[in-house]
Structure formats: C-alpha cells, structure tokens
Amino acid sequence: MIKIKQIHKSYVTGQNSLHVLKGIDLEIGAGEMISIMGASGSGKSTLLNILGILDDYDSGEYLLNGLFINKLSERKSAHLRNQMIGFVFQSFNLVSFKNAMENVALPLYYQNVPRKKRNLIAMEYLERMGLQEWAHHLPNELSGGQKQRVAIARALIGKPKVILADEPTGALDSKTSLEVMDILQEINSTGITVIIVTHEHDIAMRTKKTIRITDGNITEIVVN
C-alpha cells in the first residue's frame, strides 16, 4: 500500500535549514495498523504529512497504492487525498460553522455527490459512530470525544484506503482515548490501513506494529 525509499525533507527558514527527515525507508502493507512514535521534533508528523500528500518531500521515492507521488499538481494531489486518504487530527479540524452532519458530508461535496445523498450517507456514518442525535449540532456543542468521532466519520465517508491519524487522542482523556482507539481498530478490521502518530505508549501498544523515529531516522520497528 505504502512504499517509501530514502525520503529526505528539510525546512528552510531564511539562512537556516532544518533537516527533519534523513532518509526514511518504510513499507506498509494494505490492512496494516501501525503507530509512529517519537519525541516532539523527531519528524513523525512531517512523515505523516508527506504520507498524506499534505506536504512535499525533497528527495527519495513515495509510492501510494502503486502510484508515484512527487511534486504532483495541487489538483491531482487534492484528488488523491479525496479518494485515497482519510485524516484524523489532534485538534479535530472540523469546520466550525458547519454542523456534524455537514462536516462529515464535506469530502463527498468534493466528489460531486448531490447534497441530499451525501447528507444521507453522512447520517449513516454518524449512526455508526453513535452520534445520530448530534447530527445537527455545531462542533462547539460537542465534547472532545464526540468531535473526534465526527472527524473519524468524515475521514471514512470518502471510502479511503488509508487513515492517517495525527495524535488522534492527544486532546482526549484516557477513557475517550480508549473509545477512539476501539473505533480505529474496528476500522482497521474492515481492511483499511491505519497509521497513527502518537507519543503515548499505551496507544501505540494497541496497534500491530510500532515504528520509532529519532532525529529523522527510523531507529526501531516493534511488532506488538
């Protein structure tokens, strides 16, 4: 599903250049559930952004589902994100003026699914998350766990091949964290590849494989 070879990435700010990723090699098969761990600044989020085509890389090779991803046009990468990838963020990133249902339906808007149909599908996904009663609430009327479940529903609605979760439990208490992890595991059991960036050990333990990144290099791969 995902194959990366010798990925390098630097951030240039003025005179300074920060070498974040120093040659990452990684292969993730379809249906895997892995976690990426590392200290802050280790490059784990950068790696996730590159995997999610949210960011470019400087050199190396990235194959997503057999497709070579490098310096794609914005149009093409937007299309790929829409078709292949579902994002779950630490800060949820829901559109504040749209209610839960509309937030979930948003990816389908960019697939040109008619409004009525996409709202219907969104309701289905909210139901799966146990949130049908909250469908018409705005994000600021929801609890953190509910928001994250809305975000997961939104990530799933486009039928992605890969779910990329950047600290999905970072803003949640331990109980809701467990619930969210249950959901992510359940998603993985339907065959969707799930990649979670986290710095919490017990979250990482719930995945099948943990990749540890230190200073822009993969230092350890542990099968849990």
Place this chain on the structure above:
Amino acid sequence: MFEIDKWQEIYSTVRKNKLRTFLTGFSVAWGIFMLIILLGSGAGLENGVKEQFKGGATNGVWISSGITSIQYKGLKIGRPIKFTNEDYKSIKTTVSGPDRISARLFLGNNLISYKNEYGSFFLSPCHPDYGFIKEVSMIQGRFLNNIDITEFRKVAVIGEKVKTALFKGTDTVAMGKYIKINGVLFKVVGIFRDFSRNDDEQKRVYIPISTAQRVFQGENVINQISFTTGDASSAEADLMIQKSRALLSKLHTFDVDDNRAVNIWNKNEEVRKFQALFAGIRMFIWIIGIGTIVAGVVGVSNIMMIVVKERTKEIGIRKSLGATPWSIVALIMQEAIIITSFAGYIGLVLGVGLLELISKKVPASEFFRNPEADFSIAVMATVLLVFAGAIAGFFPAMRAAKVKPVEALRDE
C-alpha cells in the same frame, strides 16, 4: 462552476456567518445608498431651479421702457421713455439676429365676461411671435397670427384657467364663442397652457396688439419689445442686445449706459449663471460620490482580506478533504460577488426608495423638486464595487489556495 450544489454551499456559508456577510455587504450597500442620495439631491436641486425657468424660451430677451436716470444732451433725469410701434419695426428691420420678435402692451387686469360669468384677467396684447417667445402650448385652436394683426381682428387666445372660470356648467365649449373684454366682444380662437410656475400666467388673455391699440388705447404706444436669439451664442446674443440698446438710445435720446431708461432682462444670462452654479454643484457631487465609492472599495477590500485570513484554517481543512485550489478560489470569489451584488442591490433599492419617498412626501419647493438618480450611474457604481470586492478577494484567495494544507492547518 454554476451547479446548484455550489450555490447551496455558498448560501449555507453566508447564512452561518452573518456578521461577516453583513460587514462585507454593508460598505457596498452604504456606498451605493449614499451615492444615490447624493446624485438624487443634486438632481432635485437642479430640477427645482430649472422649473423656475419654465414658461418662456431660455434664449428670450425682454426690453421694457423705463425712466431715464442719467442726464443726457441737456435732458433731465426722470424723463419717461415711451416705445412705439416704430421702435418695434426698427429693431425688427435693423438688428440682425433675433429669431422671433414681438411688441407688448401692458393693459393690466381687465374685466372679462362670458354671459353671466366674469372675472378679472391679465390682458396681454402682443404679436404672433410672442407665443414662441413665451413658449405657450396650445391645447385647442391656434395662437394669434399675422392676419389678426393686419386686419385688427377682435380675437382672443385665453389661458386654460380663464376658460374654466368663464365657461361653466352646460356651456363648456369656449372655442368660437365671444367673450366681452371691457365691453368689447372678442372671439375665442385658442386655449393655451403655460408651463410657468406662476399661476397668474395661466390667467392671461392674448389679443392682437394692433387691435388693442386701436380699441383700448387709441395710440401707437407699446411697453415692451421681446425677442428670442435663435441659435446665437451668448456673445452674439449680447451683441444683439447691445445693438438694440444703442438703437433705442438714438431713437429716444438717452445715454446708452442708462440702465433704467430701458430695462433689459436676458433670460439666457440667468440660465447661464445657474448652469455655471450647477456645473460646480455637479462637480462637487462627483468628487464626494467618487470619494464614497473609493471608501466602499477600500472597505470591501479590507474585509475580503480579513475574511480570507479568517478562513485560512477552513481552507486547509477543505484542501485536506480534497478541495482543489481553484475550488477554494471560486468559493471565496463567488461568495464575495454574491454578497456585494446583493448588498449593492439593497443599497440601490433603499436609495431609490428614499428618493421616491422624498419626492412624494416633500412638496416641491422653489429650490427642490423631483429628486432622481441616474440609474445607469448607480448600476455602474454597483458593478464597480462588486468588481473591486472580487479583485480584493481574488489575490488573498489565490494565496490562501496555494498555501500547502499542512501550513494552513498548522495555526491554532
């Protein structure tokens, strides 16, 4: 680009961001509203004053006889000047330029009756050309003609109000009837309407000057000579007046510079004064109007830039969910265009509505009537503001759409 879904998306965004929508729209609506009020007031002022000039050709010149105020060739001050038919003829034959020319006799108000109805009306003996000089419009029959003059016909052309005052009840047809003016019978040959604001000018009776001199006066005295200057420029018109004055001063032996021996009223001069005044007012209005529009443009641009900044995160989210850069630009631009067009339209309607209300409720005065705005200018100003809003939104939207989603999502 114009699918209904996109409009629904824009509508829902607009509906849920009322303050932002209001702020964007307000500067446009306000700008257009002010512009319309401004243009309307200017037009109202101009219409009010123009109304003053109605009822009489704008190129008319009226020369009345007066009393000398300067000693001249041993003749004392205070000598009355009396015009005669000869003066009318010499101006007509020697001064080149006048288009229409008429002498007038002032007989004041006279008792005029028809059967048992009577009233006191202003009797105005004149030549046929006076109809053109005074710009009376005939609603029935004709004005005086040359045969009336040469044959001393006893015919009268009466004002609309004279007709309604004398011809009442079952006997409402005035044409061809005989009315009695100071005991003398005159046949009604025409009924006129005068567009002058002065009500008295509707209550006039025009009769041939030759007949009046013979019947009521017994001499060849006239009180006023008036003419129109045709297509002459103002300098040429001034020359005509100067020549007439010189001619009259020679014929009646008074100083050419004696302004009270003859009173000359050049309507064109008055019109020119007001035209200069209104050119000034119009320029003033344009300067303020353009200022208002510029303020609107700046306001819209400002808000659009803030809007894009405010939506950076939303743009990042949309991009991560598969929005193309163009769809982002289109979303922001279409929203801006819709809001500004709609707001411009509201400003237009409110402005025109207020003007309508003013022209209905506020009675037309000497200086203000019928405020009206040039609609095409208002529409153009709206289009300009919409365009400015779109341009102002375009560049920040372009920039925001180009930003990598990861950067857009980062801030918080």
